[in-house]
Amino acid sequence: MxxxxxxxxxxxxxxxxxxxxxxxxxxxxxxxxxxxxxxxxxxxxxxxxxxxxxxxxxxxxxxxxxxxxxxxxxxxxxxxxxxxxxxxxxxxxxxxxTDVAGITGSLESAGVDLRGKRVLLLGAGGAARAAAFASIEAGCKLVIANRTRSKGEKLADELGRGVNAIGLEDDEIGPAIAESDVLINATSVGMYPEIDKIPIRPELLHPDLVVFDLIYNPLETMLLSEAKKKGCKTISGVxxxxxxxxxxxxxxxxxxxxxxxxxxxxxxxxxx
Structure with a gap:
């Protein structure tokens, strides 16, 4: 059957x-x-x-x-x-x-070692929780940025281990990006059919940043496209x-x- x-x-x-x-x-x-x-x-x-x-x-x-x-x-x-x-x-x-397996497998296949990195995570939903867990297990310094700050703070409190939460305003997200080694987008911003959207201002990106977008449709989101222009290493959600x-x-x-x-x-x- x-x-x-x-x-x-x-x-x-x-x-x-x-x-x-x-x-x-x-x-x-x-x-x-x-x-x-x-x-x-x-x-x-x-x-x-x-x-x-x-x-x-x-x-x-x-x-x-x-x-x-x-x-x-x-x-x-x-x-x-x-x-x-x-x-x-x-x-x-x-x-x-199995999202953790997906996240760690993607990073490993791209030659990115999370251990000890400074990670900025966009989002506080289900996929973000998996990304946060993977980051903490790798001993990362983790900052969660979410549109609804209280939701990000709630997740940070649940995780403990020195995890911080911020909003998406430029005065907070700008310095956080500047201090980060890896940016992980776990929001749905930029997902098909709204492919012209981006979760942060591309001007804030820097060439030493690894940008991992968990979205796979489209293959290259606006975030990844702008990150490439800035010289960032990029990883798609495929x-x-x-x-x-x-x-x-x-x-x-x-x-x-x-x-x-x-x-x-x-x-x-x-x-x-």
């Missing part, structure tokens, strides 16, 4: 996870299908309960549900530490976080998508996926 997997989010039309996972299933000859499901916040509980009742095998969870879904599944230790779930296995109704997806694949099916096939499909789709 065919096994059904999927991804839930709001919005969801931009997601390339279905094409990526379905290509992997096809390459391995697996009788599986992966589908996108548009789920609004007020229907999240219904969606999770309904998916289990319908026999869906597993779900990925994306914006804005990664934190809220924690109450509807049993998070594993890593997901509890991060405070966000992006993968649900309905065989056990357990929640996992590797993160692929590595976190591969980790989810292993949780659900217990086998290694064809990562090269997954990445090729994503890149081909993004340059169409």
């Amino acid at each position: 065919i096994q059904i997997f999927g991804v839930i989010g709001d919005p969801i039309g931009h997601s390339l996870s279905p094409e990526m996972h379905n290509a992997a299933y096809h390459a391995l000859g697996l009788d599986c299908i992966y589908l996108p499901f548009h789920v609004r916040a007020e229907r999240l509980r219904d969606a999770i309960e309904g998916a289990g009742a319908l026999g869906i095998r597993g779900l990925n969870v994306t914006v804005p549900h990664k934190v809220a879904v924690m109450e509807l599944v049993e998070p594993d230790l890593l997901a509890r530490k991060i405070g966000a779930v992006n993968t649900i296995d309905f065989a056990t109704l357990k929640g996992y976080n 590797k993160m998508l692929v590595y976190q997806g591969a980790a989810s694949f292993r949780i659900w099916l217990g086998i290694d996926p064809p990562v090269d096939v997954m990445e090729t499909v994503v890149r081909e789709r993004l340059i169409l």
Whole structure:
């Protein structure tokens, strides 16, 4: 019998996870299908309960549900530490976080060693929590910048370990960028279809900065484009998508996926 997997989010039309996972299933000859499901916040509980009742095998969870879904599944230790779930296995109704694997894998593949770096993290949502955890585990000095300052401060308080939170006003974000080695954008600013938006003023960037945008659609966001002009090393969100997806694949099916096939499909789709 065919096994059904999927991804839930709001919005969801931009997601390339279905094409990526379905290509992997096809390459391995697996009788599986992966589908996108548009789920609004007020229907999240219904969606999770309904998916289990319908026999869906597993779900990925994306914006804005990664934190809220924690109450509807049993998070594993890593997901509890991060405070966000992006993968649900309905065989056990357990929640996992594979975003950390996506973030660390992306940085490693780009030759960036986070250890001891000064990291400025934009955002305080589910993906930001994973990036914050990865940074703290690497012994980084971490600053969180968020449009709603109180949300950033709340995350900083939860993390402890000397994490600071600031707003996005120039008098705060400017000096923070100047003092940082790595900037990670974990917001949705610049994501398709609003590809002409950028989370910070590009004038604030400097050439010694590594700029990692977790957004993968478009392949090169406005932030990455402006960072390249400034001479920054840039990392797109494609590797993160692929590595976190591969980790989810292993949780659900217990086998290694064809990562090269997954990445090729994503890149081909993004340059169409």
